[in-house]
Amino acid sequence: MVDVSIIIVNYNTRDLLRNCIESILKNTIHINYEIIVVDNASKDDSIAMLKTEFKQVKLIESKVNGGFAYANNLGIKKSKGRYVFLLNSDTIILKDVLEKMIAYMDENKDIGLLGPKILNGDRTHQTSISAFPTFKREVYHIYKLKNVLKIPFVKSFFVRFGGKLGSKDLEQYMKNFQSIESPEKVQVLVGAALLIRKEVIDDIGMLDERYFMYYEEIDFCYQAHKAGWHRVYYPYGEIVHLIGQSSEKIGDITFYERYRSMILYFRKNYGRSKEILVRINLIIALILRVIGMSFIQIFKSSKIIKENRKVYIKTIMMAVNKKAIATNRY
Structure with a gap:
């Protein structure tokens, strides 16, 4: 029996993808798993690299770049694992994170989605959880009002008292700046590394393919929430996410x-x-x-x-x- 199907969506990230797969092979030992790479019509040598260096990987070649949800769903349809692990190609698996996460899920049947601690390349903390979007939060975002958190005393105030101000979304957001030492229920888990119980997919369906990028995991978490499945942040497992550097030019x-x-x-x-x-x-x-x-x-x-x-x-x-x-x- 396959414990987990690791699904990686790739689009022109050959070298990052290689490093990601190598980290899985090196650090995932005591569980049965399969790696499924869905290539979103890459124009680099990703496919040739996979066929040459990683023959054990199941490769799905999409003829179009249909986005994150579309590609992951192609992988989910071919998956055989008890769990599905959505993993970005620009990530690095550390130690025995997958073994720990699956063991924890096996012990807690009411948990539908589990997210590890996500780190930057320099091993500093990266945003790992979020809250369900609200109109108020979108106002904060588009007008860049959250930049006030760059002021040290303001940030310290909201970290300490954010949960006591009556705003659930503020409380959830500020958890990213708190030291969470044990598993904790949250609203939204980041999709860069997301472990999903197969029964959740059977219950609520796959990712909504109308989202090309962004919000697909937020929407999936919301549908899981409505169906009664818990989403839990799991700090005992760590994964590095090598997100791009900031730039003045927006994409x-x-x-x-x-x-x-x-x-x-x-x-x-x-x-x-x-x-x-x-x-x-x-x-x-x-x-x-x-x-x-x-x-x-x-x-x-x-x-x-x-x-x-x-x-x-x-x-x-x-x-x-x-x-x-x-x-x-x-």
């Missing part, structure tokens, strides 16, 4: 898709009235950014500012068009 597709997925999430889970509110909020915020950038361009010409402004305008047009959340294929 065209990633920015656009982040907010397209946001609109879809609110339409699906909270109805058209909340969807309209988040659309209006997004449009106003981005118009203000475009105006600000246009003003800066008068005094300081910048290619990055010009490109970012185009991305904002494109996203505004998406937010205005109520039909613009149809699934994309790249």
Whole structure:
């Protein structure tokens, strides 16, 4: 019997993928597992590398880049494990994390999803949990109000008293800055490394493929929550996630898709009235950014500012068009 099916979605990440698979083979010993790599129509040598170096890996070659949910579902359909482990290609498995997580899930049948502690490349803590989106949180995000947490005394205050202010989403968010030493129930687990009980998928279905990127794991956690499955953060297991470095230039597709997925999430889970509110909020915020950038361009010409402004305008047009959340294929 296969204990866990490890599903890795790849898109032009050959070297990262190699390191990820090598870490699995090195650090996963005492359980039966299969590795399924779903390639999202990569243009690098990922497929050739897999066929040459990792013949034991089950390879699914998608003809289109259908996004994270679409590709993971292809892997889930072929999986044979009691559990499914969704794993980003830019991750590194540490020690016996999978053995520990599966043992814990076997002992706690009411837990549907389990997420490990996620670390940056320098082994500092990375965001591992989150809260279900609310309109208020989206306002905080789009206007970058959470930047106040960069002020040390403000951050310390909310870390200490966030759970006592009556805001559940604030309490959940601030958990990322607290030292959680034992497994704890949370609302949302990050999809970079997510262990799912197969019965959950049988119960609520697979990931919603209308999300090209972003919000797919948030939506999945929400559907699991509605069905009564607990989501638990498991700090005894660690995985390194090598996310990209910050840049002044925003990603065209990633920015656009982040907010397209946001609109879809609110339409699906909270109805058209909340969807309209988040659309209006997004449009106003981005118009203000475009105006600000246009003003800066008068005094300081910048290619990055010009490109970012185009991305904002494109996203505004998406937010205005109520039909613009149809699934994309790249």
